Amino acid sequence: MNLNISSSKVEVAKNFADYFVTICKSKPIVHIALSGGSTPKIVFDELAANYANLIDWSKVHLYWGDERCVWPYEDDSNYKMTNEHLLSKINIPELNIHRIKGENGPQYEAAHYSQFLNIVLPKTNKIPTFDLVILGLGDDGHTASIFPNQIDLWNSENYCEVAVHPISGQKRITITGQLINNAEVVAFLVTGESKSDRVAEILNKNDIAKIYPASLVVPISGNLEWFLDEAAAAQVISTQS
Numbered sequence: 001m002n003l004n005i006s007s008s009k010v011e012v013a014k015n016f017a018d019y020f021v022t023i024c025k026s027k028p029i030v031h032i033a034l035s036g037g038s039t040p041k042i043v044f045d046e047l048a049a050n051y052a053n054l055i056d057w058s059k060v061h062l063y064w065g066d067e068r069c070v071w072p073y074e075d076d077s078n079y080k081m082t083n084e085h086l087l088s089k090i091n092i093p094e095l096n097i098h099r100i101k102g103e104n105g106p107q108y109e110a111a112h113y114s115q116f117l118n119i120v121l122p123k124t125n126k127i128p129t130f131d132l133v134i135l136g137l138g139d140d141g142h143t144a145s146i147f148p149n150q151i152d153l154w155n156s157e158n159y160c161e162v163a164v165h166p167i168s169g170q171k172r173i174t175i176t177g178q179l180i181n182n183a184e185v186v187a188f189l190v191t192g193e194s195k196s197d198r199v200a201e202i203l204n205k206n207d208i209a210k211i212y213p214a215s216l217v218v219p220i221s222g223n224l225e226w227f228l229d230e231a232a233a234a235q236v237i238s239t240q241s
Contacts, residue, residue, distance in 0.1 A: 001224045003203075005233045009039065009191045013046040016189060016227045020047065023132050023185065024055045030131045031121055033065040033175065035144075036078030037136040039189040044086035057092035063117070065133060066145035066163075066174040067100035069109075076170070077102060106162040106171045113173065114159035124182060125220070128159065133175075133183040137190045140166075141198050141212025145174035148211050177216055186217055187225040190232045199228065200235035 004019075006012045020043075024030055034040065047055075068076045072083075079099045087097060098120070100113050121128035135143045145163040146153050153161045154177035163172045180186060190199060201209040203226070209215040217224065230237065 001203075001226065003233070003236070004225060004227045005237070006227070006229050009042055009229050010046075012039065012189065012191055012227050012229050013042040014050075016043050016187070017046045017051050019187070019225070019227075020132075021051055021054050024060055027059075027131065029059050029061065031061045031063065031129075033063045033130045033133040033179075033183070034078070034082055035065055035134040035136045035189065036067075036081060037189075039136060039191045040134065041081055041085050042191075043189060044082060048086050048089035052090045055090075057090055057096070060092065061096045061098060061120075062087075062092070063098045063130070064100045065135065065180075066172055067102045069102045069106050069162075069171040069173065071103045072099065072101075100160075100173050102173065106173060110158070110160040110162050110173050117159055117175075117179070124184075127178055127182040130179070130183040132185045132187060133180050135180070135186060135188050135214070135217065137188055137195055137198055137202075137214050139194050139198065141202070141209070141214050143188075143214040143217065144180065145172035146176070146213040148213065151211070151213050151216075154213055154216050180217060181219050183219055184221050185223040185225065186219045187227060188214075188217070189227050191229040193231040193234065195232045196234045196236075199226075199232050203236050 067078050070076045072079045117128045147166050149166050156176045159179050163174050202215045
């Protein structure tokens with residue numbers, strides 16, 4: 001595990017964008033699972049503004065680690081956010097964009113996306129393998145769309161499952177633990193003081209962290225990156241100092 005701690009959200013975006021470029025240049029074809037949320041939005045803005053011409057987007061295939069069960073033009077859609085902040089501003093072939101279709105029936109789309117990933121992704125250990133999975137961390141310790149009250153979804157035999165937000169009841173489609181932990185690289189993007197408790201509990205392997213799905217992210221490859229700002233890493237810094 002590597003900790004990459006930056007002074008601000010903006011610096012996190014710049015540092016992760018540099019890392020993203022490195023991943024995109026590492027192979028003839030790269031397969032990347034994106035995350036929704038406020039921090040990826042800043043990263044996408046940075047990539048579009050300052051890195052678009054440094055990447056051969058024709059060799060980059062983009063997927064989503066989770067998606068809300070909404071139409072792609074709705075504000076809740078992770079695809080809509082990514083399209084507005086990145087896809088519409090770069091020269092990426094439409095055939096390289098592989099969105100989860102949140103407008104479809106949840107169970108149907110979870111099964112369909114699972115089958116699709118099984119067909120198009122290269123395999124390691126007979127399991128589809130992303131080159132990079134980008135994850136966020138919720139205040140409750142959830143990651144992708146696997147929440148603490150549905151932590152059993154992590155160990156599902158299916159590559160994708162239907163999750164339900166514990167407060168809103170909104171249905172979501174999420175990749176599961178076997179795909180996340182089979183990726184060549186997994187990278188957390190976490191910023192803000194509100195995340196500092198969860199970050200410290202997970203990184204310090206506190207007992208309470210066992211109830212957080214994010215604590216189950218342990219890539220078989222051993223390649224786990226945390227990109228944090230100082231606010232999110234505050235308690236980790238104080239522990240190490």
